[in-house]
Amino acid sequence: MLATQGYATLALQYFHAPGLPESLKEIPLEYFDRAIQWLTHRPAVRDGRIGVLGISRGVEAALLTAANYDGPATVIGYSGGGVVGHGVAGVPPRAFIGRPAWTRNGKPVAGSDPVGIVFDAVKDTHQHRCEIESLPDSIRSRVPDETLQRVLVPVEDIDGPVLLLAGVDDREWPSAPVSALTISRLQRRDYSHPYGLRAYCNAGHVFGMPYADYTGSPSNDERGGTSRANARAAANSWPLVLDYLDRGLKQEA
Structure with a gap:
């Protein structure tokens, strides 16, 4: 869908494939840096600015990568946010483990103890309420603020627009509150680029691809949302995604 809009697009798998980690644990962020370099160095690709789109836990990778990128970057995040979580075991992910999801320079991006404290607080406050501002x-x-800062992505270091999309009825991952925390961080730091969060009250974890079939597994009890709500969230968010990409990536001739 992105390629049909004229974007040079690379869909990057980062675990559960030959030569990659078996599950979402200890993924080196340098892997994404190398992928960006490979793509932008191709003759047909303009390399002045990049866009990074993440889904679910991939939103953490997208934000972390963009925050470390030396240049303009636009981030789109579906059903995730800028709070670093635990690693997980199994494919699809079946259980959280006490090992990091992401590393940089061989070191965990966030420690296990602060991650656990923050997500306990998220669980205590989030009851799938549509009012997420508070x-x-x-x-x-x-x-404690010191603990929270140890697991928040420094999103203010991103040089470009940031758009997060979340279903409030997400049953797989607390995407609404972790997205709200990310946007709150940008607000507190007077972020100069466009940013926003669009939360869909009755949508669940899976609603990214516009005009797709959201009956069946995308809208089951584990993932949340109704088929109608997920389909509507996907269709509603798509023009907004294109608008943010246009703002971030099409400013140069």
Whole structure:
């Protein structure tokens, strides 16, 4: 879908494939850096600025990669956010483990203890309520600021627009509150680029591809949302995604 809009697009698998980790644990962020370099160095690709789109836990990778990128970067995140979580075992992910999901320079991006404290607070405050504006303050009231900062992606270091999309009825991952925390961080740091969060009350974890069939497994009890709500969220968010990409990537002739 992105390629049909004229974007040079690379879909990058980062675990559960030959030569890659078996599951989402200890993924080196340098892997994404190398992929960007490979893509932007191709003759037909303009390399002045990049876009990174992540889905679910891939939103963490997208934000972390963009924050470390030396140049303009636009980030689109579906059903995730800028709070670094635990690694997981199994494919599809079946259980959280006490090992990091992401590393940089061979070191964990976030320690296990602060991750656990923050997500306990997220669980205590998030009850799939559509009103998510108060969630960041509620979480901050339960977690010392020093602990919270150890698991938040430094999203203010991104040089470009940031758009996050979340289903409030997400049953697989607390994407609404972790996205709200990310946007709150940008607000607190007077972020100069366009940014926003679009939360869909009755949507679940899976609603990315517009005009797709959301009956069956995308809308089951584990993933959340109704088929109608997920389909509507996908269709509604697609023009917004294109608008953010246009703002971030099409500013140069």
